[in-house]
Amino acid sequence: xxxxxxxxxxxxxxxxxxxxxxxxxxxxxxxxxxxxxxxxxxxxxxxxxxxxxxxxxxxxxxxxxxxxxxxxxxxxxxxxxxxxxxxxxxxxxxxxxxxxxxxxxxxxxxxxxxxxxxxxxxxxxxxxxxxxxxxxxxxxxxxxxxxxxxxxxxxxxxxxxxxxxxxxxxxxxxxxxxxxxxxxxxxxxxxxxxxxxxxxxxxxxxxxxxxxxxxxxx
Ligand SMILES: *[C@@H]1O[C@H](CO)[C@@H](O)[C@H](O)[C@H]1NC(C)=O
Numbered sequence: 001x002x003x004x005x006x007x008x009x010x011x012x013x014x015x016x017x018x019x020x021x022x023x024x025x026x027x028x029x030x031x032x033x034x035x036x037x038x039x040x041x042x043x044x045x046x047x048x049x050x051x052x053x054x055x056x057x058x059x060x061x062x063x064x065x066x067x068x069x070x071x072x073x074x075x076x077x078x079x080x081x082x083x084x085x086x087x088x089x090x091x092x093x094x095x096x097x098x099x100x101x102x103x104x105x106x107x108x109x110x111x112x113x114x115x116x117x118x119x120x121x122x123x124x125x126x127x128x129x130x131x132x133x134x135x136x137x138x139x140x141x142x143x144x145x146x147x148x149x150x151x152x153x154x155x156x157x158x159x160x161x162x163x164x165x166x167x168x169x170x171x172x173x174x175x176x177x178x179x180x181x182x183x184x185x186x187x188x189x190x191x192x193x194x195x196x197x198x199x200x201x202x203x204x205x206x207x208x209x210x211x212x213x214x215x216x217x218x
Contacts, residue, residue, distance in 0.1 A: 024115045024152065024174040025093035034058040035083050035090035045091050045175070046083065061086040064169070068100035073215060075105030076160070083175040090175055097170045101126070101160035108183055109157045115177035117150040117170050119158075124166025130156035155182065188216040 026044075033048035041047075061081050068077030082095040089095055095115075099107055101124065119128070121142045128148045129139030141161060142148060150156045160166040186193055187209070198209045 024172075024177075025091070027093070028091040030091075032059075032088065033091045035087035037084065037087055046087070048090070049087075058088040061088070064096065064098040068098060070100050070102040070105055070165075074108050075102035076100065076107045076158075078107065078179070082172075082177065092175055093173055095172045095175050095177060097172075099158065099168045099170065101158070101166040101168075103160060103162075103164060105160045105166070107158040108181055109155050110179050110181040111153055111155045112150075112172065112174075112177040112179055113153060115172035115174035116152040117156075117172050117177070118147060119150075119168050119170035120145065120147045122167040122169060124160055124164060125162030126166055126168060127159040127161045128156070129159075130154045183212070184216060187213045188218050192218065 030048075032051075032054065033045070034054050035046035036049040037046060039047045063079060063085055064081050066079065068079045070077045077100045079098040079100070080095070081089070081097065083089045086095070099119075101107070121144055123144055125141060125143050127139060127141050129137060130150050131137050132151075132154060140148070143162075158168060186198065192213070195206050195209055198204075199206055202208070
């Protein structure tokens, strides 16, 4: 076999090979790997604590049973069960949030760089919406028991449009989906995004930018 046919063979084999899966986190190579959060170095997950040190408590988490405090500018509170709060999730490629809403509360426009999201409304009535990379907006008002899905990386929000409080639970295909909250990203970063960028991006004057920043204590 000459070198040309060898290369052709490799190209054909590569094309025939199944496409990589679209799951967000890689599959684990062991039963579990309870995160050692105190490890100084962590790349793509945390090192495992020794299997002999694992206990039942590593695999159960009580954090989502507690109502989030919605006394903030948005009137909504996200409580996360991800690898940082629930180390048993390490390497398993999934996590959950609890989202509490005061009346009129908003989980503001944000996106998750490492996961798609599904969610179910437990209580109240939520307007759930997302916007695609082509600026198409999809939305629906959901009530208890109804579900939604947010494709990975798209900007989305949930707004309480009911008469009282609302509650939803969400699930992600990453043990640490990450969340970039647009208003905070753009107007309350450290250090600040320069005025020149924001005035040009939003086609407004500096006083408008400063007015927005002041709402977030900046
Ligand atoms: C909720 O948060 C607000 C603002 O941070 C605080 O004043 C209040 O005491 C908190 N309420 C509870 C029940 O923790």
